[in-house]
Amino acid sequence: MSKKILLSVFLVAISSQLVLAQCSRSGTFVQSDPTYFLSGSANVTFDNNGDKNVIFESDFESVQGADLRVYLSKTDDILTSGSDAIEITTSALLGDNGRTSPPQSPITGMKAFPISDALFPDIQIEDFDFIVIQCIAINERWGYANLGPEVGSDCSNASSVENTLSSNISFYPNPVKNNLEISNNSQLNLEIAILDISGKKVLEINRAASTKQNINLSALASGTYYLQIKAGNNAMLEKFVKE
Numbered sequence: 001m002s003k004k005i006l007l008s009v010f011l012v013a014i015s016s017q018l019v020l021a022q023c024s025r026s027g028t029f030v031q032s033d034p035t036y037f038l039s040g041s042a043n044v045t046f047d048n049n050g051d052k053n054v055i056f057e058s059d060f061e062s063v064q065g066a067d068l069r070v071y072l073s074k075t076d077d078i079l080t081s082g083s084d085a086i087e088i089t090t091s092a093l094l095g096d097n098g099r100t101s102p103p104q105s106p107i108t109g110m111k112a113f114p115i116s117d118a119l120f121p122d123i124q125i126e127d128f129d130f131i132v133i134q135c136i137a138i139n140e141r142w143g144y145a146n147l148g149p150e151v152g153s154d155c156s157n158a159s160s161v162e163n164t165l166s167s168n169i170s171f172y173p174n175p176v177k178n179n180l181e182i183s184n185n186s187q188l189n190l191e192i193a194i195l196d197i198s199g200k201k202v203l204e205i206n207r208a209a210s211t212k213q214n215i216n217l218s219a220l221a222s223g224t225y226y227l228q229i230k231a232g233n234n235a236m237l238e239k240f241v242k243e
Contacts, residue, residue, distance in 0.1 A: 022046060022047060022048040022152045023045070023046045023125055023150055023151070023152035024043045024044060024045040024046070024125075024150070024151055024152055025043060025044050025125060025126075025147040025148055025149065025150055025151070026041060026042070026043040026147065026148055026151070027041065027042060027043070027130075027131065027145035027146045027147045027148055028040070028041045028042075028145060028146075029041065029042060029060070029131075029133075029143050029144065029145045030076075030143050030144055030145070030146070031142075031143045032140075032141045032142060032143045032144070033140070033141075033142075036062070036063055036065065036135075036140070036142050036143070037061070037062060037063045037106075038061070038062045038063075038133065038142055038143040039059070039060075039061050039062075040056065040057060040059040040060030040061055040062075041056075041057045041059060041060070041145070042054065042055060042056045042057060042060065042131050042145045043055050043057070043147070044072070044115075044125060044128070044131070044147060046125050046152075050117070051114065052114070052115035052117075052123065052125075053112045053113060053114055053115060054070060054072065054088050054112070054113040054115065054131055055110070055111070055112050055113075056109075056110060056111040056112075057110055058109055058110045060107075060108065060109060060110065060111065061106060061107070061108050062093075062106065062107045062108075062133070062142065062143075063106055063107070064094075064095040064105060064106065064107060065093075065135040065137075065138075065140075065142060066135055066136075066137035066138060067092045067135065067136040067137045068092055068093040068107075068133055068134070068135055068136075068142060069087055069089045069092065069093070069133070069134050069135075069136055070087070070088045070089045070093070070113055070131065070132070070133055071085040071086060071087050071088060071131070071132045071133075071134060072085065072086050072088060072115075072127075072128035072130070072131060072132075073085040073086075073128055073129075073130045073131075073132045073144075074127075074128055074129060074130070075129075075130060076130050076132065076144045076146065077132070077141055077144075078132050078134055078141070079139075079141075084128075085132065086119075086120060086123075086128075088113045088114075088115060089113055092136075093107055093111075093133075094107070095107050096108055096109075118195055118201070118226075118228065118237075119195070119226065119237065120237070121228065121230070121235035121236070121237050122235055122236065122237070125150060126150065128147070129146065129147050130144050130145065130146055130147060131144060131145040131147065132144045168184070168185065168186045168188060169182065169183065169184055169188070169190075169229055169236065170182070170183045171183065171227060171238065171240070174240040174241060175240070175241035175242070175243045176217060176240060176241070176242055176243065177242075177243050178216060178217055178218040179214055179215070179216055179217065179218075180214070180215045180217055180227070180240070181212060181213070181214050181215075182212070182213040182214075182215065182227075182229070183211070183212060184210065184211055184212070184213060185211055187210070187211055188231045189231060190213070190229055190230070190231050191204075191205075191229070191230040191231070192204070192205040192213065192215070192227070192228070192229055193205070193227075193228045193229075194215070194217070194220070194225055194226070194227060194228070195225060195226040195228055196223070196225060196226075197223065197224050197225070197226075202220065202225070203215070203217075203220070217242055220242050221242070222242055222243055223241070223242055224239060224240075224241055224242075225239070225240055225241075225242055226238065226239055226240075227239075227240055
């Protein structure tokens with residue numbers, strides 16, 4: 001493929017991103033320790049097709065670390081009280097040659113990390129003010145980007161719809177052995193799913209409108225799961241333990 005064709009494909013892809021991006025918040029990375037080089041810019045972007053991403057721009061550069069992870073946080077340090085940090089990455093950040101052991105290469109260039117709707121269905125663009133990179137192996141902060149104000153043509157519609165389900169829906173017991181009971185006093189038309197810790201759907205019950213819904217979990221292995229409930233444009237996600 002010629003360089004002109006490749007350039008055209010690249011420009012079309014970038015143009016599509018710009019058309020879709022309806023609301024974003026941007027910041028520049030601050031290096032936390034002189035030992036761990038970090039520079040460049042990043043943003044949180046909500047697209048009008050429903051996609052939500054943390055994006056490192058093309059100027060991003062960092063040194064390789066042992067199991068680097070990306071978080072959204074309310075503070076510039078995920079270990080501080082009130083950070084309420086959530087991990088966006090599903091695997092470690094790798095150097096440009098894909099190595100995780102010496103000799104390690106730097107990490108450079110644009111990267112995108114989807115914000116999972118399965119795990120974070122009601123996240124809004126104003127919920128978190130920082131993108132933090134943390135080295136899990138040594139519990140060390142690589143650095144952070146302080147996100148600025150919302151910028152975009154339709155920021156008011158890019159955020160998730162306010163979640164009203166929590167006041168109408170409850171479930172018990174937690175921990176649960178075999179049977180999980182969902183109370184739906186308003187008899188809302190619910191879509192119910194059980195997700196494993198990775199966000200994979202392992203059980204699904206659609207269109208449940210009864211005031212009491214019993215879910216048999218006896219086939220599931222012991223462990224931590226998520227109860228996902230949707231009703232129209234509203235959604236809730238609650239963690240529970242299967243004994």
